[in-house]
Amino acid sequence: MVTEEQVREYLSEYRDPFLKEDLVDAKVLKSIEIGEKTVEIVLKLGFPLGEYEQQLTTELGEFLAAKEPTVSFKLDVSWRVDAHVHPAKVQAMPNVKNIIAVASGKGGVGKSTTSVNLALALSALGANVGILDADIYGPSMPIMLGMQGKNPETIDKKSILPIESHGLQSMSIGYLVKPEQAMVWRGPMASGALQQLINDTQWKDLDYLIIDLPPGTGDIQLTIAQKIPVTAAVVVTTPQDIALADARKAVTMFNKVSVPVLGVVENMAMHTCSNCGHEEHIFGQGGGDALAKEIGVELLGSLPLSLNIREQTDAGEPTVVKKPESEVTKRYVDIAQRMAAKLSLEAKDFKASFPSISIENT
Template sequence: MLTEQQIHDALSQFKLSQLNTDLVSAKAIKKTEVEGNKVSLSLKFGFPLGDYQQQLEQEVSEYLKSQFPDDEVTIKTSWRVEAHAHPAKVQAMPDIKNIIAVASGKGGVGKSTTSVNLALALSHLGANVGILDADIYGPSIPIMLGLQGKHPESTDKKTILPVENHGLQSMSIGYLVKPEQAMVWRGPMASGALQQLINDTQWRDLDYLIIDLPPGTGDIQLTMAQKIPVTAAVVVTTPQDIALADARKAVTMFNKVSVPVLGVVENMAMHTCSNCGHQEHIFGAGGGDKLAQEIGVELLGSLPLALSIREQADSGEPTVATDPSSAESHLYLDIAQRIAAKLSLQEKEFRADFPTITIDNN
């Protein structure tokens, strides 16, 4: 007769591409029942599955049937995003399970566009997502979300409500100042404003808060890493050598402040001519993969240099929101799921589960 151990041994050879590990090592197997030739398996994951859930059930079922052809297999999957520990041990924030910083050492690599579309992709997969524009001097999130000119509301005159569109909760200094107003502030003032933006916003039950960091490794980045409970980081780069050099600095910064880097996203990797279909690596080829290997992290994915991505972001209708079935959107969705899956393997934050204990002498 088939045993649970045989099933677990078989599943220890089934590797998920998103997790880059097998189901047993990922502790995804929650319940196994064997009755005669009938097998019932319950799997639970710590990242949003979205439309992949049904496909995953089919893949696991077909795999087990190939291993045990005489048995009937039933698969049930579920997922729940957990809060994960932040290495700096900063006080966890209420209503935010995980904070993911999206960074680049250099400006102009499409980091904000990537941040917005990755946030939308996580939301499309089923997670509750917010995005914070940490670029005090050049906020762009209001434009990309079609919210330019909008102002946040306050219910208590002390905190503000996030501004919402496309299913995302968002906050930016761009909501609080006029579009043409320049923020002529020194570093400490900008850092203080950033802390207020994140702490004084009434975020609501977020699985993930994506923080779009400005380029560089200065005051804003250090404030984010040392004062805010950042769970992990993602680095965006283009394949060209000068962008890769600056991306290495961003990774070094996160290593120094003990924030794990989940991987590298290569943007503008390739351009496809709209007339003839010829593909060309305008900024070079293989740079993102080379960087990922050098610093010992995963290349999460490569995104094309596409006119539609730029046009949709500028019009306030980002790619994943406007055309979720497009090839570009599928790339964002795949990268977002890889990010969430890798994060799910990190140590969980148990302190958020403990109730507050008070002592009353009466």
């Protein structure tokens, strides 16, 4: 009969494509029960699985059956998102487990579109997700989520409820001002408004809060990195050299404030002609992969330059919602899952698991 040590050894040989580690080193193995002719294995992964849950169960079952044909393996695969340690020496936000900042060094690389679709992809996988538009001067989230003109409700005239759309909780300065109103503020005023926007929003049991940062490395970025408990960051770039040069600056900024960068997303990597189907790398080829290797992180994925993505987002129905079965949506889901899997390997914040206890004299 197979032993527990043998089963553990088999599991150490199986490398998960999202975690990029074996199941033992990734610490997802919870228990092994050896029966007379059966082996029960319990696995709990730290990122939303979606359809991959059944795929992993099937593929791992076949892998183990090939190792021990006479043994019946029973697999219990599940997932749960835990809170992870954040470098900022500030208190964790209530009802928010993890905060992921999405940044770019320069504007025009499709960062906001990517942020919205990644948030929707995480939600489609089963996670509770919120998104915060941190661009005080040019908020775009209300348009992208089809919520322009909506105003958030207030509970006690101090806190506000997030706007819900497509299964996402969202907040933006765009919900609080008229669409044509310009925010003519100096940096400290914008930073203060952003902090108030984040802290006064009553988020509801979020596994992930995605923060869509404005381009650059100025006041807003420093406020987010130093005053908000950001867990990790993702950098969006296009393949051309100018965008890559600015993306390096974004990575450098996060390194200086000790926020781990989960990976790079290469946007507008390739264009397919709608008439003839010819594929062309308009902004260059391989830039995102080269940047990821240079800074020692993973290339989470590449996204095409597509007219549909632009049209759907402008109409308030981002691609992941409008075309859930499309190839582009599959790319967004794959990137979101790789991002979440990478985060699940970071150190956990066990303090978040304990309730706050107060003692009063009566």
